[in-house]
Amino acid sequence: xxxxxxxxxxxxxxxxxxxxxxxxxxxxxxxxxxxxxxxxxxxxxxxxxxxxxxxxxxxxxxxxxxxxxxxxxxxxxxxxxxxxxxxxxxxxxxxxxxxxxxxxxxxxxxxxxxxxxxxxxxxxxxxxxxxxxxxxxxxxxxxxxxxxxxxxxxxxxxxxxxxxxxxxxxxxxxxxxxxxxxxxxxxxxxxxxxxxxxxxxxxxxxxxxxxxxxxxxxxxxxxxxxxxxxxxxxxxxxxxxxxxxxxxxxxxxxxxxxxxxxxxxxxxxxxxxxxxxxxxxxxxxxxxxxxxxxxxxxxxxxxxxxxxxxxxxxxxxxxxxxxxxxxxxxxxxxxxxxxxxxxxxxxxxxxxxxxxxxxxxxxxxxxxxxxxxxxxxxxxxxxxxxxxxxxxxxxxxxxxxxxxxxxxxxxxxxxxxxxxxxxxxxxxxxxxxxxxxxxxxxxxxxxxxxxxxxxxxxxxxxxxxxxxxxxxxxxxxxxxxxxxxxxxxxxxxxxxxxxxxxxxxxxxxxxxxxxxxxxxxxxxxxxxxxxxxxxxxxxxxxxxxxxxxxxxxxxxxxxxxxxxxxxxxxxxxxxx
Numbered sequence: 001x002x003x004x005x006x007x008x009x010x011x012x013x014x015x016x017x018x019x020x021x022x023x024x025x026x027x028x029x030x031x032x033x034x035x036x037x038x039x040x041x042x043x044x045x046x047x048x049x050x051x052x053x054x055x056x057x058x059x060x061x062x063x064x065x066x067x068x069x070x071x072x073x074x075x076x077x078x079x080x081x082x083x084x085x086x087x088x089x090x091x092x093x094x095x096x097x098x099x100x101x102x103x104x105x106x107x108x109x110x111x112x113x114x115x116x117x118x119x120x121x122x123x124x125x126x127x128x129x130x131x132x133x134x135x136x137x138x139x140x141x142x143x144x145x146x147x148x149x150x151x152x153x154x155x156x157x158x159x160x161x162x163x164x165x166x167x168x169x170x171x172x173x174x175x176x177x178x179x180x181x182x183x184x185x186x187x188x189x190x191x192x193x194x195x196x197x198x199x200x201x202x203x204x205x206x207x208x209x210x211x212x213x214x215x216x217x218x219x220x221x222x223x224x225x226x227x228x229x230x231x232x233x234x235x236x237x238x239x240x241x242x243x244x245x246x247x248x249x250x251x252x253x254x255x256x257x258x259x260x261x262x263x264x265x266x267x268x269x270x271x272x273x274x275x276x277x278x279x280x281x282x283x284x285x286x287x288x289x290x291x292x293x294x295x296x297x298x299x300x301x302x303x304x305x306x307x308x309x310x311x312x313x314x315x316x317x318x319x320x321x322x323x324x325x326x327x328x329x330x331x332x333x334x335x336x337x338x339x340x341x342x343x344x345x346x347x348x349x350x351x352x353x354x355x356x357x358x359x360x361x362x363x364x365x366x367x368x369x370x371x372x373x374x375x376x377x378x379x380x381x382x383x384x385x386x387x388x389x390x391x392x393x394x395x396x397x398x399x400x401x402x403x404x405x406x407x408x409x410x411x412x413x414x415x416x417x418x419x420x421x422x423x424x425x426x427x428x429x430x431x432x433x434x435x436x437x438x439x440x441x442x443x444x445x446x447x448x449x450x451x452x453x454x455x456x457x458x459x460x461x462x463x464x465x466x467x468x469x470x471x472x473x474x475x476x477x478x479x480x481x482x483x484x485x486x487x488x489x490x491x492x493x494x495x496x497x498x499x500x501x502x503x504x505x506x507x508x509x510x511x512x513x514x515x516x517x518x519x520x521x522x523x524x525x526x527x528x529x530x531x532x533x534x535x536x537x538x539x540x541x542x543x544x545x546x547x548x549x550x551x552x553x554x555x556x557x558x559x560x561x562x563x564x565x566x567x568x569x570x571x572x573x574x575x576x
Contacts, residue, residue, distance in 0.1 A: 135183060139257035143187050148264050150191045152181050152256065153219040155204075158195040166216050172235040176252045177218060184256060191260070220259035225268075227259040233288065238497065250532050258292035265294050269342075269518040272311035274302040277319035280351055285496040286317075286510070293511040295518075302327050307334045312518040313345045318491040322357040331363070335483045341476055343519035345484035349491040350420045367470035367485045368434040370423040374448035376416075376440050376464050376489070377456075383441050385504070391417045392440050394466050396509060399435040402469060404512040411505040411512075414438065415498060419490035421446060421464040431472050437486075437513070438467035466490060467513075484517050502532070 135143070154177055156166050166174040181193045196204050198215060205213040210228060213219075218229040236249045262268065271290055273283055287297040298308055302323070307314060307330055314334060331346055348364070352375040364370065378384045378392040385391040396411045397404065405411075416438070424434040445459035470485040492498060499506045514520075 135180060135187075135253050135257070139253050140187070142257040142261045143184050143191070146188050146190050146260060146264055148190065148222045148224070150220065150222050150260055150264065152184065152191065152193045152260075153221070154178065154181065154193070154195050155198055155213060155217045155219070156195065156215045157197050161195065167231065167235070170235070170237060171246070171248045172231075173250065174216065174235075176250060177234065177256075180253050180256060184260070218256070218259070220256070220263050222263045224265075225263050227262050227291070229255055229259055255292065258294075262291065262294045268294060268296040269313070269514075269520050270296045270298060270308060270311045271313045271315060271514065271518070272308050273297065273299045273315050273317065274307075275299055276301040276303040277316075277321045277323065279316075280318035280320055280354070281349070281491045281495055283315070283317050283494065285499050286494040289499055289507050289511060290514055293514065295514060302330060306330070309340075311344075312340070312342050313347060313514065316346070316348045316360075317494075318349050318351045318354060319357065319360070320355065322355075322359045323363075325359065328359060328363050335472075335485075336474065338474075338476055341479065341481065343482045343484065343517065345482075345486055345517035347486045347488070347517065349488045349494065351491045352418055352420050364485070364487065365425060368425045368427075368429065368432055369468055369470055369485065369487050370425055371420050371487065371489065372423065372446075372448075374421055374446045376419045376421055376444050376466065377447050378440065378444045379461060380441065380443040383443065385413075385415045385417075388417070390419075391415055392419065392444060392466075394419075394438045394440055395463075396438050398439050399437065399469075402435050402437060402516075404437075404509075404516050411509045413503065414505045414509050415493065416440075416466050416488075416490035417492040417498065419466045419488075419493070422466065422468045422487055422489050424465065424468060433471050435469045435471065436465040436467075437469050439463045439465050482519070486513070486517060 154161055158178070160166055161178045162175050164173060164175045166172075168174070185191050185193045198204060198213065205211065208219065208226065210219075212230075213228065214231075216231045216234075218234065220227045220229065233255050234250070234252050236251070238247050238249070273287070290297055298311070300306075300308060311334070314331065335344060335346060337344065348360075350371050352373060354373070356373070361370070375390055376392055377389045379389070381387075381389075383393045385393060392415070394414050394416050396414055419440075422436075424436065426432075427434060440463055442463045443461050444464060445456070445461050446464070447456060447459075451459075466489045468487045470487075472483040474481045474483050488494075493506055494510065498504060499510060501507075
């Protein structure tokens with residue numbers, strides 16, 4: 001028997017390497033350090049590789065760190081799948097997708113809103129202080145009532161109109177014409193808007209029969225008639241001679257509505273302005289107000305021409321020379337015209353400095369009216385305008401038997417500068433009745449060429465008639481029509497800057513007076529065009545504060561804040 005080798009006590013028996021059992025797997029740590037068993041079959045080698053990858057994926061972070069400490073020279077393996085599945089990349093991907101989606105949504109929203117605002121202009125907010133890009137309620141009523149196909153033709157390239165190129169040097173916001181025309185077209189499908197460039201279409205004016213068309217004019221037309229709005233009908237500019245400041249006014253909305261009303265009216269009452277006697281006051285502003293109220297105005301020389309046959313009112317605007325008997329016979333024949341089945345009126349205005357007009361004075365006395373050569377002055381400063389005692393505020397609708405408007409209410413702030421007093425010689429005689437349409441307050445008095453400081457101090461205070469009416473009825477075929485002679489003591493009440501000033505009620509008063517004089521009692525016809533100041537200053541700011549606000553805040557501070565915010569966001573996102 002051979003002797004067995006013995007191991008010393010306390011010593012471990014060395015373990016000889018042996019091949020692993022079939023199907024057995026090495027621990028993960030040993031698998032990494034163990035040499036590859038090249039002698040294993042290919043199937044077992046593949047299974048070992050799969051087991052190795054699974055062990056790597058299931059290993060905890062602590063084990064990875066321990067492995068890294070044990071083998072500092074060995075770099076971790078990064079597969080393409082592990083890179084794609086990393087949390088950092090996922091965060092970056094989600095952020096990029098979110099940013100792209102947000103930008104796409106903003107762009108899409110901008111496109112949709114732009115398309116909707118072009119299709120539906122009314123959704124655009126009017127941020128102007130005076131709401132000059134919005135239509136008034138009166139204008140909306142006119143637009144809604146349109147039944148005939150109506151065309152608004154804006155003379156100028158559309159791009160120049162919308163970009164405020166036209167009349168930009170005057171401070172006019174001409175794009176209002178396009179904005180409000182679009183809103184009018186949207187509200188009523190019977191109304192269309194088009195643009196005509198006179199440089200490309202020079203025959204347009206001759207085809208229309210107009211000779212004074214220029215870029216910026218607007219032509220509103222129907223099959224009945226057309227109306228031309230000059231630039232002065234759309235915008236105006238006034239200068240304060242005390243301060244030198246220029247104020248810009250817009251009448252675009254009401255002017256367009258007025259023209260639409262006029263071209264759609266079945267009939268336009270005709271008012272004829274007599275010339276030939278060196279009339280003191282220009283009637284351009286008055287004619288513009290009447291046109292906007294759906295009246296048609298014409299001019300004629302009363303000495304050489306006949307009164308237009310279709311005229312319902314004739315106006316004598318403060319003549320400086322007297323009328324001949326032949327001219328006065330024309331006026332009598334006009335008032336008694338049996339062929340004109342309508343009310344007809346004669347309107348005469350006066351001014352205190354006029355020369356004596358004996359023939360015209362005799363004519364008026366037959367109608368019970370006399371106009372002394374004096375001026376009405378107001379002692380109560382609360383009843384004057386512009387701090388001028390001769391710019392008196394007057395009471396209207398003082399005769400309850402004559403109603404100019406439907407509700408018979410007072411007109412607010414009707415001013416009659418430098419008005420002559422009017423005496424009513426009788427109440428009723430020979431079929432003629434007289435009425436006071438407007439009066440001064442009982443704190444007024446008269447001043448004439450013979451007045452002295454003492455006489456003015458002790459002058460009698462009373463109410464004086466400033467607008468008078470003499471009326472006679474005319475029966476034709478069983479219908480009663482009115483013959484009216486209306487006398488206004490103040491010519492300046494019809495002048496530019498008074499009749500169309502928003503501070504005064506002269507425009508509405510004169511419009512209703514003309515409607516009454518022609519029998520057109522429907523106050524819904526036409527529209528009163530009132531200017532709205534577009535450059536009104538509503539914030540008082542010193543020059544130093546303006547520099548601080550403009551340069552310091554908007555030019556420096558806000559851009560720096562935006563830059564700092566962007567830098568902070570960059571740093572935070574860099575460490576995601």
